[in-house]
Amino acid sequence: MFLDLLRGTKARFAIVRLSKSLMCADRPRCDGLRRSDRFARSMRLLPLAALPAAALPSGSALALPSFAIQTGQPCAACHIGAFGPQLTPYGRDFKLHGYTANDGKDHGLPLAFTAQTSFTHTQEPQPGGAAPGFKPNDNFAIDQLSIYYAGQIAPKVGGFIELNYDGVAQQALLNNVDIRYASEGEVFGQDVLWGVTANNNPTVQDPWNSTPAWGFPYNQSPLAPTPNASTLIDGGLGQRVAGVGAYSLWNDLLYLEGDVYKGLTAPALTALGQVPDEGSQTNDFLPYARVALLKDWNNTGHHLELGAYGISGNVVPGNGQTLGFNVHKTDLAIDATYQFITDPAKVTSDRLSAHATYIHETSQLASEGLALTGALPDHWLDTMRVDVSYSFAATVTPSVQYFRTVGTADVNYWSTPNGSPNSDGMIFEVAYVPWGKPDSPFPNMNVRLAVQYFNYFSFDGSYADASRNNSFYFSLWTAVRF
Amino acid sequence: MPIRFAIAVAILLGLAAAAAAAATITVVQKGLALDRSSVSLAKGDRITFTNDDDVIHNIHIFGPGGDDNVDLGLQRPGKNLSYKFDANGTYRVRCNIHPSVKMSVIVR
Numbered sequence: 001m002f003l004d005l006l007r008g009t010k011a012r013f014a015i016v017r018l019s020k021s022l023m024c025a026d027r028p029r030c031d032g033l034r035r036s037d038r039f040a041r042s043m044r045l046l047p048l049a050a051l052p053a054a055a056l057p058s059g060s061a062l063a064l065p066s067f068a069i070q071t072g073q074p075c076a077a078c079h080i081g082a083f084g085p086q087l088t089p090y091g092r093d094f095k096l097h098g099y100t101a102n103d104g105k106d107h108g109l110p111l112a113f114t115a116q117t118s119f120t121h122t123q124e125p126q127p128g129g130a131a132p133g134f135k136p137n138d139n140f141a142i143d144q145l146s147i148y149y150a151g152q153i154a155p156k157v158g159g160f161i162e163l164n165y166d167g168v169a170q171q172a173l174l175n176n177v178d179i180r181y182a183s184e185g186e187v188f189g190q191d192v193l194w195g196v197t198a199n200n201n202p203t204v205q206d207p208w209n210s211t212p213a214w215g216f217p218y219n220q221s222p223l224a225p226t227p228n229a230s231t232l233i234d235g236g237l238g239q240r241v242a243g244v245g246a247y248s249l250w251n252d253l254l255y256l257e258g259d260v261y262k263g264l265t266a267p268a269l270t271a272l273g274q275v276p277d278e279g280s281q282t283n284d285f286l287p288y289a290r291v292a293l294l295k296d297w298n299n300t301g302h303h304l305e306l307g308a309y310g311i312s313g314n315v316v317p318g319n320g321q322t323l324g325f326n327v328h329k330t331d332l333a334i335d336a337t338y339q340f341i342t343d344p345a346k347v348t349s350d351r352l353s354a355h356a357t358y359i360h361e362t363s364q365l366a367s368e369g370l371a372l373t374g375a376l377p378d379h380w381l382d383t384m385r386v387d388v389s390y391s392f393a394a395t396v397t398p399s400v401q402y403f404r405t406v407g408t409a410d411v412n413y414w415s416t417p418n419g420s421p422n423s424d425g426m427i428f429e430v431a432y433v434p435w436g437k438p439d440s441p442f443p444n445m446n447v448r449l450a451v452q453y454f455n456y457f458s459f460d461g462s463y464a465d466a467s468r469n470n471s472f473y474f475s476l477w478t479a480v481r482f
Numbered sequence: 483m484p485i486r487f488a489i490a491v492a493i494l495l496g497l498a499a500a501a502a503a504a505a506t507i508t509v510v511q512k513g514l515a516l517d518r519s520s521v522s523l524a525k526g527d528r529i530t531f532t533n534d535d536d537v538i539h540n541i542h543i544f545g546p547g548g549d550d551n552v553d554l555g556l557q558r559p560g561k562n563l564s565y566k567f568d569a570n571g572t573y574r575v576r577c578n579i580h581p582s583v584k585m586s587v588i589v590r
Contacts, residue, residue: 071579072538072556090514090580097581103540103556104578193581252582298515344513345535438536438559 064150064160065444065481066110067094068436072103075436075446076347080339080389081397082436083448083477085214086353089296089303089339092207096249098182098195099151099158110151111482116143118475120221124468130223131168139223142167143475146175157181164273168222173273175239176204176213190251197245201238202261202288205245208305210335210355213238216387216401217427217452224471228460229405229414229421231361231383233311233331236280239272240264245288255307257290263315279318286313292335301341308334321415325369333359348437351391359383361407374412381407381421394437401427409461420461428453448477504566506530511539511557511583516575520586523567529587530564531575533557540578546571546589553578 064084068075071094076082078091087095094101118141125136134141145165152158162175182195203211212234220226230236245259263282270276292307312330316322335357343349363379370377387401404424411419431450435442452473459466504526510517512534521529531554533539541554541563554563567573567589577583 073579074537077537090582093580093582101579101581103538104553298513301513344515347535347537 064112064114064148065446065479066112066148066150067099068443069107069481070102070110070151072105074347074438074440074443075433076394076438079436080351080353080394081391081431081448082394082433083431083446083479085218086209086216086389087207087214088341088347088351089298095207096182096193096195096247098156098180099160100156100182102152109482110149112148112150112479113482114144114146114148114477114479116145116219116475116477117141118143118221118223118473120223120474121472122224122468123470126225133170134168134223141223143219143222153179156183166222171273173239174200176201178205180205187250192248192250194246194248197247197259198243199245199259200240200242201235202233202241202243202259202286202311203309204238205247205257205259206290206309208292208307208335208337208355209353210305210307210337210357211309211333212357212359215357215385216355216389216399217429219450219475219477220452220454221471221473221475224454224473225459225469227405227421227423228416229381229407229423231331231359231381232280232315232329233309233333233361234359234383236315237261237263237282237286237311239274240269240279240281241286243286243288247290252296253294255290255292255294257288259288259290261286261288261311261313277318277320280315281318282313282315284314286311298344301344303337303339303341305335305337307336308332319415321413322365322369322375323373325373326366328364328366329361330363331359331361333357348394350393352388353391354386354388356386357384365413376408376410376413379408379410379413381405387427395433397431397433399427399429399431403427414460416460416462418461422461423456423459423466425454425456425458425466428455444481446479448475450475450477504528506564508532509585510534511577514580514583516583516585518585520588522588522590525570525589526566526568527589528564528566529575530562531557532562533559535559538579539583541565542576542578543587544574544576545569546573 078088078094080086080088120139122137129136130139144167147163149159149161159179161177164175165172178197178199180195180197185192197205199205201213203213209215241261241263243259243261245257247257249255262285266276288311290309292305294305296303310332314326314328316324316326338354340352341349361381365375365377383405385401385403387399389397389399391397405421407421409420414421429450429452431448433448436446454471456466456469459469506528508530510532531541536559539557541557543565544551554565557563567587570589573587575585575587
C-alpha cells in the first residue's frame with residue numbers, strides 16, 4: 001500500500017506544480033491593490049485559502065530511533081505513549097542536556113528516517129480539491145518523509161535537524177532545527193544546568209508540550225481545512241527565522257530562557273524550501289523570553305510546570321494580508337503541564353498528562369497601511385488550548401483537546417466571510433503504538449497508528465457552516481534508524 | 483592461664499577487626515532517581531548500586547582529584563554495581579544515560 005501511495009503521489013507531481021503556479025498567479029499582489037479587491041479575490045479563493053494544514057509549518061518530530069539507540073533506552077523512556085513528541089521528565093532532561101546523554105558506545109552517526117501516510121475524510125467535500133492534485137474528499141496522502149540528524153555531535157553538543165519532503169505540497173524543505181551546547185555548574189549552592197541553543201522556530205527548543213511547537217495534536221491532516229487566524233508564536237515563524245538563545249535550569253525549580261530571532265530573507269527562505277509570501281516575513285530582530293517554575297515529586301510520580309513565554313516584533317503577514325505593510329505584534333502567553341506516572345520504575349506504566357496554554361496577541365498595523373487596507377489600526381487575538389491524555393501501558397493513548405481562538409473582527413484584516421477570526425472546537429484522538437518498550441522486538445523501529453477527529457463548534461467566525469470542516473484523519477507514522 | 487589469655491586476646495583482636503572492617507551500603511536506583519542525594523563514608527567503605535528500574539542505567543564515579551573517574555559501565559535491570567571508595571574527598575556519582583540520576587559521596 002505504501003508503494004502504491006508513493007506511485008500515486010508521484011503521478012500527481014506535474015499537475016500539482018501547474019496548479020501551484022496558477023494559485024500563485026491568482027494570489028493578490030501587495031502593490032497598489034485595494035483591500036476591497038483583495039477581499040473579493042480572497043473570497044473566491046476561500047476554499048483553498050481555508051489553509052490546508054500543508055501550508056502551515058510542520059510540527060513533526062517523534063520518538064526518534066537514533067535517540068533510542070544512543071541512550072540504550074526504549075522510546076517509552078522519553079515519550080508518553082512510546083512515541084513522540086510528548087516528553088516524559090526524562091525526555092525533557094535529555095533535551096535540556098543537549099541530546100548528548102548516551103550509553104558510552106559508538107553507534108555511528110545518529111541518523112533516522114520517518115514516514116507519515118494518511119487518509120483524510122472531511123464532513124463536506126472541499127470544492128476544487130483538498131489541495132492541488134487531490135480530490136475534494138477522501139484522500140490518501142504521503143504527508144511527510146523526513147530524514148533526521150538527531151543526537152550527539154560532540155561532547156556537550158547535540159542537535160535535532162530535520163529535512164522534510166512534504167508529500168502534499170510536493171516540496172523539500174528544512175524543517176525544525178535545534179542545536180545545543182549544555183553544561184552544568186552551581187549557583188547559590190544549588191545545581192544549575194545551562195546551555196545555548198540555535199534554532200529556527202520559537203518554542204521548538206522548549207522541553208514542555210504546552211508550548212506551540214510540540215503541542216497537541218502531534219500530527220494532523222495536511223488536507224483538512226484549518227482556521228484562518230493564528231498568533232505569531234503559534235507556528236507563524238516556524239522555519240522562517242533563525243535564532244540563538246541561552247537557557248538555565250536552577251535547582252530543578254526555575255527555568256529561564258532568552259533568545260533573539262532574525263527573519264530570513266526571501267532568497268534564503270526559497271533556498272530552504274519555504275514559499276516567502278505564504279507566511280510572515282520580517283527583517284526585524286524579535287526577542288523571545290521564557291520562564292517556568294517546575295516541581296517533580298519523583299517518588300510519587302507527579303510533575304508540574306507553570307510558565308510564561310512571549311515574543312515581539314515587526315512582521316509582514318503572509319498571503320498579502322496587509323498588502324505588505326508591517327504589523328507590530330506582541331504575543332504574551334502562559335502555560336502549564338501536569339503529568340502523573342503511575343509507577344516511575346516502569347516505563348510502560350500508565351501515564352496521565354495534561355497541557356494548557358493561553359496566548360494573548362496584540363497587533364498594531366503600520367499607519368501608512370491604514371488607508372490602503374481599510375483595516376483597523378489595532379487588533380487582538382487570543383488562543384487557548386487544553387488537552388488531556390492517558391497512556392495505557394505506553395501502548396494505547398486516547399487524547400482530547402478543546403481549542404478556542406477569538407479576536408477583533410475586521411473584514412479588511414481577516415480573510416473570513418464576516419471578518420471574524422473566531423474558531424473553536426475539540427479534537428479526539430486514539431493512538432496505538434505496539435513497540436518502543438523494553439521488550440519490543442525492533443529497537444531500531446517504531447510505528448504509530450492513530451485516528452483523529454476534529455469537531456468545530458465555530459470556524460472562521462461562522463457557527464452555521466462550522467461542521468462542514470469536521471474531519472477524520474487516519475495516520476500511520478513509521479520511524480526507522482539507519 | 484595461658485589458654486584463658488590466648489582466648490581473651492583472640493576475642494579482642496576479633497572485635498578490633500570487626501570494628502575496622504569496611505562497611506557496605508546500598509543505594510537504590512528506582513524511578514530514574516537514586517534514593518539519596520548524598521552519603522558520608524569512611525575510607526575503604528563500599529557502595530552497592532541497584533537498578534530497580536526496567537531500563538538500562540550506568541554508574542560513573544568522578545573522584546576528588548577531578549581527572550580521576552571510573553565508569554562502572556552499563557547496568558541492566560536487576561543488576562548491581564559496586565565500588566570501593568579508597569581515598570578521602572568528595573566524589574560525584576551519576577548515570578551517563580540519565581543526567582539527573584546523581585549523588586555526591588563524601589569520604590573522610
